[in-house]
Amino acid sequence: EKITAIVLAAGQGKRMHSKVQKQFLEIQDHPVLYYSLRCFQDSLLIDDIILVTGNDMISYCKNEIVDRYSFTKVSIVIAGGKERYDSVYQGLLACTDTDYVFIHDGARPFITEEILERGLAGVRETGACVVGMPSKDTVKLSDEDGFVGMTPERKQVWTIQTPQIFSYDLIRKAHESIRKKDMSTITDDAMVVEQESGVKVRLVEGSYHNIKITTPEDLDVAEVFLKKIKKI
Ligand code: CTP
Ligand code: MG
Numbered sequence: 699e700k701i702t703a704i705v706l707a708a709g710q711g712k713r714m715h716s717k718v719q720k721q722f723l724e725i726q727d728h729p730v731l732y733y734s735l736r737c738f739q740d741s742l743l744i745d746d747i748i749l750v751t752g753n754d755m756i757s758y759c760k761n762e763i764v765d766r767y768s769f770t771k772v773s774i775v776i777a778g779g780k781e782r783y784d785s786v787y788q789g790l791l792a793c794t795d796t797d798y799v800f801i802h803d804g805a806r807p808f809i810t811e812e813i814l815e816r817g818l819a820g821v822r823e824t825g826a827c828v829v830g831m832p833s834k835d836t837v838k839l840s841d842e843d844g845f846v847g848m849t850p851e852r853k854q855v856w857t858i859q860t861p862q863i864f865s866y867d868l869i870r871k872a873h874e875s876i877r878k879k880d881m882s883t884i885t886d887d888a889m890v891v892e893q894e895s896g897v898k899v900r901l902v903e904g905s906y907h908n909i910k911i912t913t914p915e916d917l918d919v920a921e922v923f924l925k926k927i928k929k930i
Contacts, residue, residue: 700745701818702796703738703771703861704789707731707751707759707804708778713913720911721804722755726924730911731763733807733924739769741814744800746773748792750785751804753777783884787877790870799869800861801887808907808923809861817863820900825865828888829904830858859904862887868897 711720721731738744749772751759756775764772776792778785786801793799798821802809813829820827833855841847869887872894876884884890888899907923909916 699797700795701743701798701800702793702866703744703747703800703802704786704793705731705734705738705747705749705802705804706778706782706785706789707749707755708785709782709805711805714911715914719752719755722758723911723917725807725917725920729763730807730920731759731804732767734802734804734809735763735767735769735772737809737811737814738800738802739767739771741811743811743814743818744771747771748773748789749775749804750778750789751775781881783873783881783887783890786887787873790866790873793866793870796866798863799866800863801869802861803910805911806860806908807911807920808905808909808927810905810908813904813908814861816902816904817861820902821863821865823900824898825868826888826891826897827864827900827902828858828862828886829860829902829908830856831904831906831908833857834906856901858886858888859908859910860887864891868895871895 707721714720722729738747749759759775774792776788778788817827817829836852837855838849839847872890875894876890891897891899911920
């Protein structure tokens with residue numbers, strides 16, 4: 699059984715408004731992407747890692763991240779695409795003989811071995827699993843005019859993180875079929891499976907630490923989390 703991680707680092711980070719793309723910003727002396735890769739490198743569950751980045755960042759990633767930190771599981775560094783799902787698709791095409799794939803945002807540095815374990819147990823049920831957490835805030839859906847449309851019951855609302863884990867054949871086929879259609883509303887990997895197959899997606903707990911670095915204030919939070927985690 700072969701398990702591959704696809705780590706995504708090809709985004710522009712527009713909401714961060716920084717010169718350096720957020721996945722390459724340093725927190726506590728290492729780039730954000732370092733922490734994301736470290737967990738997969740150290741996990742016995744993971745056989746290889748496909749790193750997806752911008753065309754202009756491939757040599758930086760090879761030299762300053764993969765070689766510098768001896769991430770020996772990174773089998774290939776490839777160029778992503780315009781949208782996140784394009785980068786995921788390129789990652790899927792680069793897999794060889796993979797049975798299960800962990801798709802992960804390089805901008806989420808706080809994954810842990812426990813999260814990977816829950817994800818693998820979850821994907822074995824149906825072939826599709828996402829990690830997330832019960833929403834702390836009440837969520838409301840807005841109508842077109844900016845009024846409250848409806849309020850889903852809070853205990854049913856989860857906010858979704860990565861990794862998202864799939865049987866390779868399932869996610870590959872779902873991508874092949876959705877790519878012929880409109881993908882403009884696709885914001886995560888599970889949506890592709892939800893729309894293109896009847897397979898149920900298992901929800902498992904990630905953690906409240908497993909934030910995505912998205913806007914500048916997330917960097918402040920990340921510094922605090924990292925200091926705390928290093929002490930443990
Ligand atoms: N990503 C990617 N390829 C893209 C877009 C995003 O590999 N074409 C990656 C990002 O590098 C990030 C993850 O997907 O690790 C989550 O996406 P997001 O938080 O939206 O990152 P960005 O697209 O870079 O940020 P923004 O949307 O603010 O521009
Ligand atoms: Mg984005």
